[in-house]
Amino acid sequence: MIPAPIPVIEHHAGNTAGRDFVVGDLHGCVDALRFLLREVGFDASRDRLFSVGDLVDRGDQSVEALALLDKPWFFAVLGNHEDTMCAVAEGRQPRYRWYGIGGGWAESLPEGALVQHAARLRKLPLVRVIGEGGARFNVLHAEFFGDDAELDAARFDDTVRERLLWGRALALGEARPKRGLSPTYCGHTPMREVRQIGAQIFIDTGAFIPEGRLTIVEALTQRQWSASTTEAREQGAAQIALP
Template identity: 70%
Template sequence: MTPNHAPLVQHHAANATGRDFIVGDLHGCVEALRYLLREVEFDTARDRLFSVGDLIDRADCASCEAALALLEKPWFHAVLGNHEDSLCAVAEGRLPRYRWYGIGGGWAQHLSADALVQYGQRLRRLPLARVVGEGAQRFNLLHAEFLGSDADLDRAHFDADTRERMLWGRDIVLGTAEAPPREALSLTYVGHTPVREIRMIGSHFYLDTGAFITEGCLTIVEALTTRRWSVSMTDARAHGAAAIALP
């Protein structure tokens, strides 16, 4: 069994005093995130930022470690992505480092085994999914895709195939599986598969717009609204993102 030291699904009450935002796959693009948080006038006392995972990989070491540092922010709430899961597998001795390097983990080749274990222990506390609110105001977050219902998600009894799909699945976005309808599964924000523009497929809201790709961008959306903001790393840097402090 894959080690997991946290609840597989974590529930959050609706945000009664501020706004909730969701950010796509970060892959170390913290400068773009800084720019977007300034654009939305993020208020750490009232607002929350949820992440669909993949904070790391496909960037340099400093950028990936800066992304991992977000996990200590009280306003930041991530789910486990396949790239985090791969780091954990390396730290736990279940995956050779070179296999992880092949999908973007090369930033960590100079990290000691002890440092990698420490990151793995922190990442193992991330849930596979988060559920926010109830009823008509409910929304879910997970990394890749889910073919079940809200009730299935809340039950949090995932077999190995379901867990693999939640971290790696692309059948819905590729058209080889149908997304559950909104009547069965509440609005579910996902990443994993880069899309040129954010898109809805059934209950699934895809918002990984390829932040690490030269022609891509990082996207933030305000939950349960049509408001969205995007910026490329090139444009964020051109607008002084390196000098913008995180909230």
């Protein structure tokens, strides 16, 4: 199967009616998300939730995480785990390689269902740009070495695409950021706590790790909320309806 081209970038107008939030790598930890949305007082009629990707794998609610794509208030970018899932569905990678990075939840998933999920995931952009000027922020999965103009041009070669999905050089201190980039929310590399390096704000706090937590931040503010799946379930998260 020849894969459809991945959308590169999607622009969103600023939210003048409500608040914008960004959530770290979900990895199938939807109960933690339910809990956090209640904690922030999320209003689905006005607020929006952007995701840095990696909705699936490792946690035990990957199917529920994929269902978030149906929510009109939820906007995700493609993560490396979704990209791997698509590669399997498209026949470009064997299933066992995906299972090795947490895709074992799909071992019993029929081929047709996998293909359907992949077709939806392939519509996710690599980058989302929200707002303009001083109220602008960007959302992507891993890292980007460039400024806003280069991001907007979206002329990404294979190396840049690889870094957008898999890069860790910035998070590991192996490279330096470039100036001219608006605040940019990233995931991919688990951090003990939210960490900013240059303009890039890493918000993956290891939701799937026993000692980790899922983190939501309110865009362009210092406000953040975190919860582990265990804590969320102890607080009755499974009974909290998503907006």
